[in-house]
Amino acid sequence: MNILRNPHVLIALLCFLAVSHAAAQQKTDLAPLGFAFGISDDDAEEIIETNGKRVMDNKVDSKKIRTIVMQGIIVTLPLDLEGRDVSTGLEFYDNKLLSSSLMLTTKDQFEESQLRDEFMKYLTDKYGEPSSSDSMLYFKTWTWNMPDVKLVFHTNQKKNAIKVEYTYEPVNQAKVEGELDKLRGTEAKDPAQQMFLDGDYSKPKYYDETGH
Structure with a gap:
């Protein structure tokens, strides 16, 4: 049979x-917003330029963290975002893309509520029900935990703002470990910095006092 x-x-x-x-x-x-996790900031800037978008902000917060904010988005979503104040945020750790965010500001609470419902439908249709949710005063968040990616949907009713943030956990874990190493004082230093701290500016680190 x-x-x-x-x-x-x-x-x-x-x-x-x-x-x-x-x-x-x-x-x-x-690459939920068109930028593959783990790419360098140079690669991201090339993608932005190729898509004819404008960089609104590009700054380095520390030696290993850079943030880029791009006007608009480069992916097509089943949402009515035409003419709205939309931007894409990118955060890099150690020159690898750590997170990408879609940020949106609405005109009023009614529009914010309407778009929040549209985003929730889109996200639940694509990723299923959220793993958890939380709310406090004007803030609401919903979280999805997926293989290698954490998705957090934020809304701020006071500022009429919406944010959809994707975080790549392998790079995030490296960032957490780097921050812990810094607190412990076990962070790896570059050779020039090590020579300065040792007060030794003339010979490689592996030389002993006899010059070998």
């Missing part, structure tokens, strides 16, 4: 394929 003629087997097969497809889509969605 052909197993595909058995309705129970067919339903089970279709369910398996649907779940497998959804899991694969979640796992491979590593």
Whole structure:
């Protein structure tokens, strides 16, 4: 008997394929806003230029952290964002893309509420129900935990602002470990900095006092 003629087997097969497809889509969605996680800031700036977008802000917060804010977005979303105040935020750690964010400011609370509902529908349709949610005063957040990516949807009713932030956990973990090393005093120093701290400006670190 052909197993595909058995309705129970067919339903089970279709369910398996649907779940497998959804899991694969979640796992491979590593460029949700058009910038692949892990790329350098130079690569990101090239993508911005290629798409004819304008960089609104580009600054270095520390030796290893850089943030770039781009006007607009470079991906097409099933949302009515035409003519709205939209920007894309990129954060890099150690010259690797750590997070990408879609930031949107609305005209009033009514528009903010309307777009919040549209975003929630889009995000739940794509990623399923959020893992957790929280609210305090004017702020509301919903969180999705996916393979390698953490998604947080923020709304601020007081400022009529919406933010969808994707964080790449492998780079985020490296950032956390780097911050812990800095607190412990075990952060790796570059050779020039080490020579300055040692008060030794003339010979390589591996030389001993006899010059060997």
